[in-house]
Amino acid sequence: MKKYTFDNKKRGLSLVEVVVGAFIFALIAVSVYSGYSRLLMGATLLRAKTAAIDLANEEFEIIRNMSYSEVGIPGGIPNGLVPHIQTLTRGGTNFVLTTTIRNYDDPYDSLAGGTPKDLSPADSKVVEVSIACPTCKDFTPLEMTTKVAPKSLESASNNGTLFVKVFDASGNPLQGANVHVENNTKTPKILIDDTTDNDGMLEIIDAPPGNAVYEITATNDGYSTDKTYKPGVIGNTNPVKPHATVVKQQVTQMSLSIDKVSTLNITSTRSDCVPEAGVNFNLRGVKLIGISPSVIKYNQNFVTDDDGSITIPNVEWDTFALTLTGTTLDIVGVTPFSPVQINPGSIQNISMVVDTVSPRRLLVTVKDSAGLPVTDADVTLKRLTYSSEKITGRGYSAQSSWVGGAGQEIFSDITKYSSSNGNVDVTTVPGQIQLRKTLGLYALNGSLISSTFDAGVSSNFHEIFWNPVTNPPASGTSSVLFQIATSDSTSTPWVFTGPDGTTTSFYTLTNKTINSSNNGKRYFRYKTYLNTDSATNTPIVSDVYVTFNTSCTPAGQVSFPNLVSGTYTLTITKPGYTTFSQSVGVSANWKEQIVILNSI
Secondary structure, X not given: OOOOOOOHHHOOOOHHHHHHXXXXXXXXXXXXXXXXXXXXXXXXXHHHHHHHHHHHHHHHHHHHOOOXXXXXXXXXXXXXXXXXXXXXXXXXXXXEEEEEEEEEOOHHHOOOOOOOOOOOOOOEEEEEEEEEOOOOOOOOOEEEEEEEOOOOOOOOOOOEEEEEEEEOOOOOEOOOOEEEEEEOOOOOOEEEEEEOOOOOEEEEEEEOOEEEEEEEEEEOOOEOOEEOEOOOEOOEOOEOOEOEEEOOOOEEEEEEEOOEOEEEEEEEEOOOOOEOOOOEEXXXXXXEEEOOOOEEOOEEEEEOOXXXXXXXXXXXXXXXXXXXXXXXXXXXXXEOOOOEEEOOOOEEEEEEEEEXXXXXXXXXXXXXXXXXXXXXXXXXXXXXXXXXXXXXXXEEEEEOOOOOEOOOOEOOOOOEOOEEOOOEEOOOXXXXXXXXXXXXXXXXXXXXXXXXXXXXXXXXXXXXXEEOOOOOHHHOOOOEEEEEEEEOOOOOXXXXXXXXXXXXXXXXXXXXXXXXXXXXXXXXXXXXEEEOOOOOOOOEEOEEEEEEEOOOOOOOEEEEOOOOOEEEEEEEEOOOEOOEEEXXXXXXXXXXXXXXXXXX
Protein backbone atom coordinates (compact mmCIF):
# COMPACT_ATOMS: atom_id res chain seq x y z
CA MET A 1 0.00 0.00 0.00
CA LYS A 2 1.23 3.47 -0.92
CA LYS A 3 1.94 5.65 2.07
CA TYR A 4 1.03 9.35 1.96
CA THR A 5 2.85 11.91 4.02
CA PHE A 6 1.85 15.50 4.90
CA ASP A 7 4.25 18.27 3.94
CA ASN A 8 3.96 21.26 6.33
CA LYS A 9 5.65 23.47 3.77
CA LYS A 10 2.82 22.96 1.26
CA ARG A 11 -0.25 22.97 3.53
CA GLY A 12 -3.12 25.63 3.04
CA LEU A 13 -4.32 28.38 5.40
CA SER A 14 -6.46 27.48 8.39
CA LEU A 15 -9.93 29.05 8.91
CA VAL A 16 -8.61 31.23 11.75
CA GLU A 17 -5.80 32.55 9.56
CA VAL A 18 -8.26 33.34 6.78
CA VAL A 19 -10.55 35.27 9.18
CA VAL A 20 -7.67 37.20 10.71
CA GLY A 21 -6.29 38.06 7.29
CA ALA A 22 -9.67 39.22 6.05
CA PHE A 23 -10.11 41.39 9.17
CA ILE A 24 -6.71 43.04 8.69
CA PHE A 25 -7.44 43.65 5.03
CA ALA A 26 -10.85 45.15 5.85
CA LEU A 27 -9.30 47.37 8.53
CA ILE A 28 -6.71 48.69 6.09
CA ALA A 29 -9.37 49.21 3.42
CA VAL A 30 -11.67 51.11 5.78
CA SER A 31 -8.78 53.29 6.97
CA VAL A 32 -7.78 54.08 3.40
CA TYR A 33 -11.40 54.85 2.46
CA SER A 34 -11.92 57.02 5.54
CA GLY A 35 -8.79 58.96 4.78
CA TYR A 36 -9.85 59.40 1.19
CA SER A 37 -13.33 60.52 2.26
CA ARG A 38 -11.90 63.08 4.67
CA LEU A 39 -9.56 64.33 1.94
CA LEU A 40 -12.48 64.58 -0.47
CA MET A 41 -14.69 66.41 2.05
CA GLY A 42 -11.83 68.74 2.87
CA ALA A 43 -11.36 69.56 -0.78
CA THR A 44 -15.10 70.13 -1.20
CA LEU A 45 -15.19 72.43 1.83
CA LEU A 46 -12.16 74.33 0.54
CA ARG A 47 -13.86 74.85 -2.82
CA ALA A 48 -17.00 76.12 -1.04
CA LYS A 49 -14.99 78.57 1.08
CA THR A 50 -13.12 79.79 -1.99
CA ALA A 51 -16.40 80.32 -3.80
CA ALA A 52 -17.77 82.20 -0.77
CA ILE A 53 -14.75 84.52 -0.71
CA ASP A 54 -15.17 85.18 -4.42
CA LEU A 55 -18.85 86.01 -3.86
CA ALA A 56 -17.97 88.46 -1.07
CA ASN A 57 -15.39 90.16 -3.28
CA GLU A 58 -17.91 90.34 -6.12
CA GLU A 59 -20.43 92.01 -3.79
CA PHE A 60 -17.84 94.52 -2.58
CA GLU A 61 -16.81 95.24 -6.19
CA ILE A 62 -20.42 95.91 -7.17
CA ILE A 63 -20.85 98.27 -4.20
CA ARG A 64 -17.59 100.11 -4.99
CA ASN A 65 -18.89 100.88 -8.46
CA MET A 66 -22.15 102.36 -7.15
CA SER A 67 -22.67 106.02 -6.43
CA TYR A 68 -22.46 106.78 -2.69
CA SER A 69 -26.19 107.55 -2.47
CA GLU A 70 -27.03 104.08 -3.87
CA VAL A 71 -25.07 102.23 -1.19
CA GLY A 72 -27.77 101.05 1.19
CA ILE A 73 -30.52 98.50 1.71
CA PRO A 74 -33.93 99.12 0.10
CA GLY A 75 -36.13 100.54 2.85
CA GLY A 76 -33.18 100.70 5.27
CA ILE A 77 -31.09 103.45 6.76
CA PRO A 78 -29.20 104.25 4.64
CA ASN A 79 -31.64 103.52 1.83
CA GLY A 80 -30.15 102.17 -1.40
CA LEU A 81 -30.13 99.48 -4.07
CA VAL A 82 -28.22 96.61 -2.41
CA PRO A 83 -30.47 93.57 -1.68
CA HIS A 84 -30.45 92.56 1.97
CA ILE A 85 -30.62 88.79 1.25
CA GLN A 86 -29.67 87.00 -1.98
CA THR A 87 -29.42 83.35 -2.97
CA LEU A 88 -26.56 82.80 -5.44
CA THR A 89 -25.28 79.63 -7.12
CA ARG A 90 -21.66 78.84 -7.81
CA GLY A 91 -20.46 75.47 -9.12
CA GLY A 92 -23.86 73.91 -8.47
CA THR A 93 -23.83 75.01 -4.79
CA ASN A 94 -26.33 77.49 -3.38
CA PHE A 95 -25.05 80.25 -1.12
CA VAL A 96 -27.12 82.72 0.94
CA LEU A 97 -25.55 86.17 0.92
CA THR A 98 -26.73 88.64 3.59
CA THR A 99 -25.62 92.26 3.27
CA THR A 100 -25.98 94.78 6.09
CA ILE A 101 -25.16 98.45 5.58
CA ARG A 102 -25.04 101.00 8.39
CA ASN A 103 -24.13 104.65 8.59
CA TYR A 104 -20.91 105.10 10.58
CA ASP A 105 -20.32 107.97 13.00
CA ASP A 106 -16.56 108.57 13.05
CA PRO A 107 -15.37 109.76 16.48
CA TYR A 108 -12.70 111.89 14.74
CA ASP A 109 -15.15 114.78 14.36
CA SER A 110 -17.11 114.09 17.56
CA LEU A 111 -20.19 111.90 17.84
CA ALA A 112 -23.93 112.40 17.52
CA GLY A 113 -24.32 111.98 21.26
CA GLY A 114 -21.03 113.68 22.16
CA THR A 115 -19.96 117.10 23.23
CA PRO A 116 -19.78 119.05 21.04
CA LYS A 117 -22.58 117.36 19.12
CA ASP A 118 -21.83 116.09 15.61
CA LEU A 119 -24.56 117.65 13.45
CA SER A 120 -23.70 115.38 10.52
CA PRO A 121 -22.93 112.02 12.12
CA ALA A 122 -23.29 109.91 8.94
CA ASP A 123 -19.57 110.19 8.10
CA SER A 124 -19.30 106.94 6.11
CA LYS A 125 -20.99 103.58 5.61
CA VAL A 126 -20.04 100.17 6.97
CA VAL A 127 -20.81 97.22 4.68
CA GLU A 128 -20.97 93.76 6.24
CA VAL A 129 -21.35 90.67 4.07
CA SER A 130 -22.22 87.27 5.55
CA ILE A 131 -22.22 84.19 3.30
CA ALA A 132 -23.76 80.89 4.42
CA CYS A 133 -23.95 77.55 2.63
CA PRO A 134 -26.96 75.63 4.01
CA THR A 135 -26.09 72.42 2.10
CA CYS A 136 -22.36 72.39 2.85
CA LYS A 137 -21.20 70.18 5.70
CA ASP A 138 -19.09 71.85 8.42
CA PHE A 139 -19.32 75.20 6.63
CA THR A 140 -18.93 78.15 8.98
CA PRO A 141 -20.56 81.33 7.61
CA LEU A 142 -18.02 83.71 6.13
CA GLU A 143 -18.18 87.33 7.31
CA MET A 144 -16.33 90.26 5.75
CA THR A 145 -16.54 94.01 6.37
CA THR A 146 -15.54 97.14 4.48
CA LYS A 147 -16.15 100.89 4.65
CA VAL A 148 -17.44 103.22 1.96
CA ALA A 149 -16.82 106.99 2.24
CA PRO A 150 -18.27 109.89 0.23
CA LYS A 151 -16.05 111.95 -2.08
CA SER A 152 -17.41 115.33 -1.01
CA LEU A 153 -17.25 117.03 2.37
CA GLU A 154 -20.13 116.41 4.79
CA SER A 155 -22.77 119.03 5.55
CA ALA A 156 -25.16 119.42 8.48
CA SER A 157 -27.89 116.76 8.41
CA ASN A 158 -31.62 117.30 8.81
CA ASN A 159 -32.00 113.79 10.23
CA GLY A 160 -31.45 112.35 13.69
CA THR A 161 -29.95 109.28 15.33
CA LEU A 162 -31.69 106.28 16.88
CA PHE A 163 -29.85 104.06 19.38
CA VAL A 164 -31.49 100.74 20.34
CA LYS A 165 -29.94 99.07 23.37
CA VAL A 166 -30.93 95.51 24.35
CA PHE A 167 -30.40 94.12 27.86
CA ASP A 168 -30.97 90.72 29.44
CA ALA A 169 -32.97 90.11 32.63
CA SER A 170 -29.95 91.00 34.78
CA GLY A 171 -29.39 94.33 33.02
CA ASN A 172 -26.35 93.13 31.05
CA PRO A 173 -25.97 94.27 27.42
CA LEU A 174 -27.00 91.50 25.02
CA GLN A 175 -24.76 90.98 22.02
CA GLY A 176 -26.23 89.57 18.80
CA ALA A 177 -29.88 90.29 19.61
CA ASN A 178 -32.10 90.57 16.55
CA VAL A 179 -33.61 94.03 16.17
CA HIS A 180 -36.41 94.82 13.74
CA VAL A 181 -37.18 98.49 13.00
CA GLU A 182 -40.07 99.77 10.86
CA ASN A 183 -41.25 103.23 9.87
CA ASN A 184 -44.38 102.99 7.73
CA THR A 185 -44.86 106.75 7.39
CA LYS A 186 -42.06 107.10 4.81
CA THR A 187 -42.13 106.21 1.13
CA PRO A 188 -40.62 103.78 0.63
CA LYS A 189 -41.17 102.56 4.15
CA ILE A 190 -38.12 102.04 6.33
CA LEU A 191 -37.49 98.37 7.18
CA ILE A 192 -34.35 97.35 9.09
CA ASP A 193 -33.34 93.92 10.40
CA ASP A 194 -30.00 94.00 12.19
CA THR A 195 -28.21 92.77 15.32
CA THR A 196 -26.71 94.47 18.35
CA ASP A 197 -22.97 94.91 18.76
CA ASN A 198 -20.71 93.85 21.64
CA ASP A 199 -22.28 96.56 23.82
CA GLY A 200 -25.81 95.40 23.06
CA MET A 201 -26.30 98.47 20.88
CA LEU A 202 -27.68 99.03 17.39
CA GLU A 203 -26.91 102.54 16.10
CA ILE A 204 -29.10 103.85 13.29
CA ILE A 205 -27.37 106.99 12.02
CA ASP A 206 -29.11 109.59 9.83
CA ALA A 207 -32.68 108.44 10.55
CA PRO A 208 -35.46 110.69 9.18
CA PRO A 209 -37.35 112.58 11.91
CA GLY A 210 -40.81 111.43 12.96
CA ASN A 211 -43.03 111.44 16.03
CA ALA A 212 -43.70 107.95 17.49
CA VAL A 213 -43.18 106.33 14.07
CA TYR A 214 -40.29 103.91 14.61
CA GLU A 215 -41.67 100.48 15.58
CA ILE A 216 -38.93 98.47 17.28
CA THR A 217 -38.89 94.77 18.21
CA ALA A 218 -36.04 92.86 19.90
CA THR A 219 -35.83 89.09 20.11
CA ASN A 220 -33.55 86.12 19.51
CA ASP A 221 -33.84 82.37 19.07
CA GLY A 222 -35.10 80.87 22.34
CA TYR A 223 -35.57 84.32 23.86
CA SER A 224 -38.56 86.43 24.83
CA THR A 225 -39.71 89.42 22.81
CA ASP A 226 -39.80 93.09 23.78
CA LYS A 227 -41.17 95.82 21.58
CA THR A 228 -42.65 99.29 21.34
CA TYR A 229 -46.39 100.00 20.96
CA LYS A 230 -48.42 102.60 19.11
CA PRO A 231 -49.92 105.19 21.46
CA GLY A 232 -53.67 105.80 21.46
CA VAL A 233 -54.67 102.30 20.41
CA ILE A 234 -57.77 100.88 22.13
CA GLY A 235 -56.65 98.43 24.79
CA ASN A 236 -53.30 100.15 25.32
CA THR A 237 -53.78 103.89 24.93
CA ASN A 238 -50.72 104.84 26.98
CA PRO A 239 -47.95 102.28 26.39
CA VAL A 240 -44.94 102.03 28.67
CA LYS A 241 -42.71 101.93 25.57
CA PRO A 242 -44.30 103.95 22.75
CA HIS A 243 -42.90 103.82 19.21
CA ALA A 244 -39.67 105.80 19.06
CA THR A 245 -39.54 109.45 18.08
CA VAL A 246 -36.55 110.76 16.12
CA VAL A 247 -35.83 114.51 16.26
CA LYS A 248 -33.65 116.46 13.85
CA GLN A 249 -29.98 116.44 14.92
CA GLN A 250 -30.90 114.70 18.19
CA VAL A 251 -30.14 111.24 19.58
CA THR A 252 -33.04 109.01 20.67
CA GLN A 253 -32.25 105.91 22.72
CA MET A 254 -34.67 103.02 23.27
CA SER A 255 -33.94 100.25 25.77
CA LEU A 256 -35.50 96.80 25.37
CA SER A 257 -35.04 93.75 27.58
CA ILE A 258 -35.16 90.10 26.51
CA ASP A 259 -33.86 86.82 27.92
CA LYS A 260 -34.23 83.07 27.54
CA VAL A 261 -37.81 81.77 27.78
CA SER A 262 -38.90 79.22 30.39
CA THR A 263 -41.26 76.25 30.62
CA LEU A 264 -43.97 75.79 33.25
CA ASN A 265 -45.23 72.35 34.23
CA ILE A 266 -48.48 72.82 36.17
CA THR A 267 -50.45 70.05 37.89
CA SER A 268 -53.84 70.08 39.59
CA THR A 269 -54.62 67.52 42.28
CA ARG A 270 -56.78 66.97 45.32
CA SER A 271 -55.12 66.87 48.73
CA ASP A 272 -55.09 63.06 48.47
CA CYS A 273 -52.90 63.37 45.34
CA VAL A 274 -55.68 62.26 42.99
CA PRO A 275 -55.30 64.28 39.74
CA GLU A 276 -58.08 66.76 39.08
CA ALA A 277 -58.74 67.07 35.34
CA GLY A 278 -60.11 70.09 33.51
CA VAL A 279 -59.16 72.76 36.05
CA ASN A 280 -59.60 76.22 34.54
CA PHE A 281 -57.09 78.78 35.73
CA ASN A 282 -55.58 82.13 34.87
CA LEU A 283 -51.87 82.93 34.77
CA ARG A 284 -51.14 86.63 35.18
CA GLY A 285 -47.77 88.38 35.27
CA VAL A 286 -46.85 91.74 36.75
CA LYS A 287 -44.95 93.30 33.83
CA LEU A 288 -46.82 96.21 32.29
CA ILE A 289 -46.96 97.24 28.64
CA GLY A 290 -49.41 100.05 29.37
CA ILE A 291 -50.16 102.51 32.17
CA SER A 292 -53.17 104.65 33.07
CA PRO A 293 -54.94 102.27 32.70
CA SER A 294 -52.61 99.36 33.45
CA VAL A 295 -52.19 96.73 30.74
CA ILE A 296 -50.54 93.46 31.77
CA LYS A 297 -48.09 91.94 29.30
CA TYR A 298 -48.97 88.31 30.15
CA ASN A 299 -52.53 87.44 31.13
CA GLN A 300 -53.82 84.12 29.77
CA ASN A 301 -56.32 81.40 30.65
CA PHE A 302 -55.54 77.67 30.58
CA VAL A 303 -57.12 74.33 31.51
CA THR A 304 -55.38 71.19 32.76
CA ASP A 305 -55.78 68.01 30.71
CA ASP A 306 -57.24 64.60 31.60
CA ASP A 307 -54.16 63.84 33.72
CA GLY A 308 -54.53 67.08 35.67
CA SER A 309 -51.46 68.63 34.08
CA ILE A 310 -50.40 71.13 31.45
CA THR A 311 -47.05 72.26 30.02
CA ILE A 312 -46.78 75.92 29.06
CA PRO A 313 -43.69 76.67 26.92
CA ASN A 314 -42.01 79.94 25.91
CA VAL A 315 -42.87 81.86 29.07
CA GLU A 316 -41.03 85.12 29.67
CA TRP A 317 -39.39 85.66 33.05
CA ASP A 318 -41.85 87.40 35.35
CA THR A 319 -43.74 87.00 38.61
CA PHE A 320 -47.00 85.12 38.02
CA ALA A 321 -50.18 84.87 40.08
CA LEU A 322 -52.28 81.75 39.59
CA THR A 323 -56.05 81.91 40.16
CA LEU A 324 -58.94 79.61 39.32
CA THR A 325 -61.49 80.83 36.77
CA GLY A 326 -64.09 78.08 37.23
CA THR A 327 -66.91 78.03 39.78
CA THR A 328 -66.72 74.47 41.12
CA LEU A 329 -63.29 74.41 42.81
CA ASP A 330 -61.22 76.37 45.32
CA ILE A 331 -57.45 76.58 45.55
CA VAL A 332 -56.36 75.26 48.94
CA GLY A 333 -52.64 75.41 48.26
CA VAL A 334 -50.00 76.23 45.65
CA THR A 335 -46.42 74.99 45.67
CA PRO A 336 -44.37 77.14 45.36
CA PHE A 337 -46.42 80.01 46.74
CA SER A 338 -48.37 82.17 44.32
CA PRO A 339 -47.22 84.58 42.99
CA VAL A 340 -44.40 82.46 41.56
CA GLN A 341 -41.19 84.07 40.35
CA ILE A 342 -40.01 82.53 37.07
CA ASN A 343 -36.33 83.00 36.19
CA PRO A 344 -34.99 83.08 32.61
CA GLY A 345 -34.25 79.74 30.93
CA SER A 346 -35.77 77.66 33.73
CA ILE A 347 -38.16 74.73 34.02
CA GLN A 348 -40.58 75.42 36.86
CA ASN A 349 -42.96 72.87 38.36
CA ILE A 350 -46.09 74.32 39.98
CA SER A 351 -48.57 72.22 41.94
CA MET A 352 -52.14 73.38 42.52
CA VAL A 353 -54.10 71.61 45.26
CA VAL A 354 -57.84 72.10 44.84
CA ASP A 355 -61.00 71.20 46.73
CA THR A 356 -64.71 71.43 46.11
CA VAL A 357 -65.84 75.03 46.22
CA SER A 358 -66.94 76.23 49.64
CA PRO A 359 -68.73 79.44 50.59
CA ARG A 360 -66.36 81.82 52.31
CA ARG A 361 -63.14 79.80 52.40
CA LEU A 362 -60.10 81.39 54.04
CA LEU A 363 -56.67 80.28 52.81
CA VAL A 364 -53.90 81.16 55.27
CA THR A 365 -50.36 81.32 53.86
CA VAL A 366 -47.56 81.48 56.44
CA LYS A 367 -44.08 82.66 55.36
CA ASP A 368 -40.90 83.61 57.14
CA SER A 369 -39.10 86.92 56.56
CA ALA A 370 -37.30 85.40 53.54
CA GLY A 371 -40.58 84.43 51.92
CA LEU A 372 -40.15 80.70 52.56
CA PRO A 373 -43.03 78.56 53.84
CA VAL A 374 -43.27 77.98 57.58
CA THR A 375 -44.34 74.41 58.29
CA ASP A 376 -45.63 72.96 61.56
CA ALA A 377 -47.08 76.31 62.58
CA ASP A 378 -50.24 76.15 64.69
CA VAL A 379 -53.01 78.18 62.99
CA THR A 380 -56.18 78.87 65.01
CA LEU A 381 -59.26 80.65 63.70
CA LYS A 382 -61.96 81.74 66.19
CA ARG A 383 -65.24 83.63 66.13
CA LEU A 384 -67.92 83.45 68.82
CA THR A 385 -68.58 79.69 69.24
CA TYR A 386 -66.51 78.74 66.19
CA SER A 387 -62.97 77.47 66.78
CA SER A 388 -60.73 75.52 64.40
CA GLU A 389 -57.06 74.63 64.69
CA LYS A 390 -54.79 73.40 61.89
CA ILE A 391 -51.09 72.81 61.29
CA THR A 392 -49.29 74.20 58.23
CA GLY A 393 -47.61 71.74 55.93
CA ARG A 394 -49.93 68.95 56.99
CA GLY A 395 -52.89 67.42 55.30
CA TYR A 396 -55.67 66.14 57.47
CA SER A 397 -58.80 64.06 57.54
CA ALA A 398 -61.63 65.13 59.79
CA GLN A 399 -65.02 63.96 60.98
CA SER A 400 -67.58 66.06 62.84
CA SER A 401 -70.81 64.05 62.50
CA TRP A 402 -71.76 60.44 63.12
CA VAL A 403 -75.55 60.62 62.83
CA GLY A 404 -75.53 58.42 59.72
CA GLY A 405 -74.79 55.39 61.89
CA ALA A 406 -72.58 52.32 61.68
CA GLY A 407 -71.85 49.90 58.83
CA GLN A 408 -69.61 51.99 56.53
CA GLU A 409 -66.19 50.42 56.00
CA ILE A 410 -64.71 52.98 53.54
CA PHE A 411 -65.12 56.64 54.47
CA SER A 412 -67.42 58.23 51.88
CA ASP A 413 -70.48 59.45 53.80
CA ILE A 414 -69.07 61.96 56.27
CA THR A 415 -71.78 61.14 58.81
CA LYS A 416 -71.14 57.40 59.09
CA TYR A 417 -68.64 55.12 60.82
CA SER A 418 -67.69 51.44 60.93
CA SER A 419 -68.89 50.12 64.30
CA SER A 420 -69.31 50.69 68.03
CA ASN A 421 -69.69 48.55 71.12
CA GLY A 422 -73.30 49.74 71.52
CA ASN A 423 -72.63 52.12 74.41
CA VAL A 424 -72.25 55.31 72.37
CA ASP A 425 -74.96 57.76 71.32
CA VAL A 426 -74.49 59.67 68.04
CA THR A 427 -78.01 60.98 67.43
CA THR A 428 -79.27 62.72 70.60
CA VAL A 429 -76.98 65.69 69.90
CA PRO A 430 -76.16 65.80 66.14
CA GLY A 431 -72.44 66.29 65.52
CA GLN A 432 -71.50 64.81 68.91
CA ILE A 433 -70.48 61.44 70.35
CA GLN A 434 -71.45 60.72 73.96
CA LEU A 435 -72.18 57.71 76.17
CA ARG A 436 -75.57 56.08 75.82
CA LYS A 437 -78.09 56.97 78.49
CA THR A 438 -80.49 54.38 79.89
CA LEU A 439 -83.05 55.08 82.62
CA GLY A 440 -81.35 58.38 83.37
CA LEU A 441 -77.87 56.93 83.77
CA TYR A 442 -74.96 56.92 81.32
CA ALA A 443 -72.97 53.81 80.44
CA LEU A 444 -69.60 53.82 82.16
CA ASN A 445 -67.66 53.26 78.94
CA GLY A 446 -68.12 53.00 75.21
CA SER A 447 -66.06 52.84 72.02
CA LEU A 448 -66.46 53.74 68.34
CA ILE A 449 -64.36 52.72 65.32
CA SER A 450 -64.26 55.00 62.27
CA SER A 451 -64.52 54.02 58.64
CA THR A 452 -61.27 53.65 56.66
CA PHE A 453 -59.78 56.98 55.59
CA ASP A 454 -57.63 57.18 52.44
CA ALA A 455 -54.69 59.62 52.50
CA GLY A 456 -54.28 59.06 48.76
CA VAL A 457 -50.63 57.99 48.83
CA SER A 458 -48.15 56.71 51.39
CA SER A 459 -48.05 59.32 54.13
CA ASN A 460 -46.30 60.38 57.30
CA PHE A 461 -48.76 60.79 60.18
CA HIS A 462 -48.29 63.54 62.76
CA GLU A 463 -51.06 64.12 65.31
CA ILE A 464 -54.58 63.25 66.31
CA PHE A 465 -56.59 65.89 68.11
CA TRP A 466 -60.23 66.49 68.88
CA ASN A 467 -62.75 68.91 70.31
CA PRO A 468 -63.76 69.84 72.92
CA VAL A 469 -60.52 70.06 74.84
CA THR A 470 -62.30 69.95 78.21
CA ASN A 471 -64.99 67.63 79.61
CA PRO A 472 -66.95 67.48 82.85
CA PRO A 473 -64.48 66.90 85.72
CA ALA A 474 -66.86 64.31 87.19
CA SER A 475 -66.31 62.05 84.18
CA GLY A 476 -62.66 61.54 85.20
CA THR A 477 -59.18 62.40 83.93
CA SER A 478 -59.14 59.74 81.19
CA SER A 479 -62.64 60.30 79.91
CA VAL A 480 -61.62 60.55 76.19
CA LEU A 481 -58.91 58.34 74.72
CA PHE A 482 -57.90 57.49 71.13
CA GLN A 483 -55.91 54.88 69.24
CA ILE A 484 -54.81 54.72 65.59
CA ALA A 485 -54.51 51.85 63.12
CA THR A 486 -52.75 52.22 59.73
CA SER A 487 -52.31 49.92 56.75
CA ASP A 488 -51.36 49.64 53.08
CA SER A 489 -54.64 47.87 52.39
CA THR A 490 -58.32 48.56 53.02
CA SER A 491 -58.99 44.90 53.87
CA THR A 492 -56.72 44.05 56.75
CA PRO A 493 -56.98 43.23 60.44
CA TRP A 494 -56.90 46.66 62.06
CA VAL A 495 -54.51 46.80 65.00
CA PHE A 496 -55.11 49.92 67.11
CA THR A 497 -52.12 51.34 68.97
CA GLY A 498 -51.21 54.40 71.02
CA PRO A 499 -48.31 56.84 71.25
CA ASP A 500 -45.72 54.19 72.20
CA GLY A 501 -46.75 51.94 69.29
CA THR A 502 -48.38 49.28 71.49
CA THR A 503 -51.99 48.22 71.93
CA THR A 504 -51.95 49.16 75.63
CA SER A 505 -51.25 52.91 75.23
CA PHE A 506 -53.68 55.68 74.33
CA TYR A 507 -53.55 59.17 72.85
CA THR A 508 -54.63 62.01 75.14
CA LEU A 509 -54.81 65.75 74.65
CA THR A 510 -51.40 66.04 76.29
CA ASN A 511 -49.88 63.18 74.28
CA LYS A 512 -51.29 63.30 70.74
CA THR A 513 -48.22 62.78 68.52
CA ILE A 514 -48.79 59.70 66.37
CA ASN A 515 -46.09 57.04 66.68
CA SER A 516 -43.68 56.94 63.72
CA SER A 517 -44.32 53.22 63.17
CA ASN A 518 -47.45 54.33 61.31
CA ASN A 519 -45.49 56.29 58.70
CA GLY A 520 -45.36 55.14 55.11
CA LYS A 521 -48.95 53.85 55.14
CA ARG A 522 -51.87 55.05 53.05
CA TYR A 523 -55.01 54.04 54.97
CA PHE A 524 -55.98 54.65 58.59
CA ARG A 525 -58.75 54.36 61.16
CA TYR A 526 -59.23 55.86 64.58
CA LYS A 527 -60.89 54.36 67.63
CA THR A 528 -62.31 56.53 70.38
CA TYR A 529 -62.92 55.42 73.96
CA LEU A 530 -65.37 57.27 76.22
CA ASN A 531 -65.18 56.66 79.98
CA THR A 532 -66.87 58.21 82.99
CA ASP A 533 -66.40 57.91 86.71
CA SER A 534 -69.96 59.14 87.27
CA ALA A 535 -73.05 57.64 85.63
CA THR A 536 -74.67 61.08 85.70
CA ASN A 537 -71.99 62.69 83.51
CA THR A 538 -70.71 61.91 80.02
CA PRO A 539 -67.67 63.07 78.09
CA ILE A 540 -68.29 64.18 74.51
CA VAL A 541 -66.35 64.36 71.22
CA SER A 542 -67.45 66.83 68.52
CA ASP A 543 -64.57 66.88 66.02
CA VAL A 544 -61.72 64.48 65.24
CA TYR A 545 -58.68 65.42 63.13
CA VAL A 546 -55.77 63.27 61.99
CA THR A 547 -52.93 65.22 60.40
CA PHE A 548 -50.42 63.85 57.90
CA ASN A 549 -48.34 65.05 55.01
CA THR A 550 -47.89 63.80 51.46
CA SER A 551 -46.27 65.07 48.28
CA CYS A 552 -49.54 66.94 47.64
CA THR A 553 -49.63 68.76 50.97
CA PRO A 554 -48.96 72.47 50.45
CA ALA A 555 -46.14 73.68 52.65
CA GLY A 556 -47.03 76.63 54.89
CA GLN A 557 -50.73 76.75 53.95
CA VAL A 558 -54.03 75.74 55.53
CA SER A 559 -57.61 76.52 54.54
CA PHE A 560 -60.79 76.98 56.54
CA PRO A 561 -63.97 76.21 54.55
CA ASN A 562 -67.65 76.89 55.16
CA LEU A 563 -67.21 80.06 57.17
CA VAL A 564 -69.95 82.57 57.87
CA SER A 565 -69.46 86.24 57.08
CA GLY A 566 -67.89 88.17 59.90
CA THR A 567 -64.69 89.03 61.72
CA TYR A 568 -62.46 86.24 63.03
CA THR A 569 -59.39 86.16 65.23
CA LEU A 570 -56.45 84.50 63.48
CA THR A 571 -53.63 83.31 65.76
CA ILE A 572 -50.44 81.64 64.53
CA THR A 573 -47.76 80.22 66.80
CA LYS A 574 -44.58 78.23 66.37
CA PRO A 575 -41.60 77.80 68.72
CA GLY A 576 -38.80 80.15 67.70
CA TYR A 577 -41.15 82.69 66.13
CA THR A 578 -43.13 85.63 67.45
CA THR A 579 -46.84 84.97 67.90
CA PHE A 580 -49.13 86.46 65.26
CA SER A 581 -52.66 87.48 66.24
CA GLN A 582 -54.93 89.66 64.15
CA SER A 583 -58.57 90.18 63.21
CA VAL A 584 -59.50 88.96 59.72
CA GLY A 585 -62.70 89.91 57.94
CA VAL A 586 -64.34 87.18 55.87
CA SER A 587 -67.05 88.06 53.35
CA ALA A 588 -65.89 86.90 49.90
CA ASN A 589 -66.28 83.28 48.81
CA TRP A 590 -62.48 82.86 48.71
CA LYS A 591 -59.83 84.90 50.43
CA GLU A 592 -56.12 84.46 51.04
CA GLN A 593 -54.50 85.86 54.17
CA ILE A 594 -50.71 86.07 53.91
CA VAL A 595 -48.87 86.12 57.24
CA ILE A 596 -45.15 86.70 57.78
CA LEU A 597 -43.77 85.16 60.98
CA ASN A 598 -40.62 86.78 62.33
CA SER A 599 -38.08 84.63 64.11
CA ILE A 600 -37.24 85.46 67.69
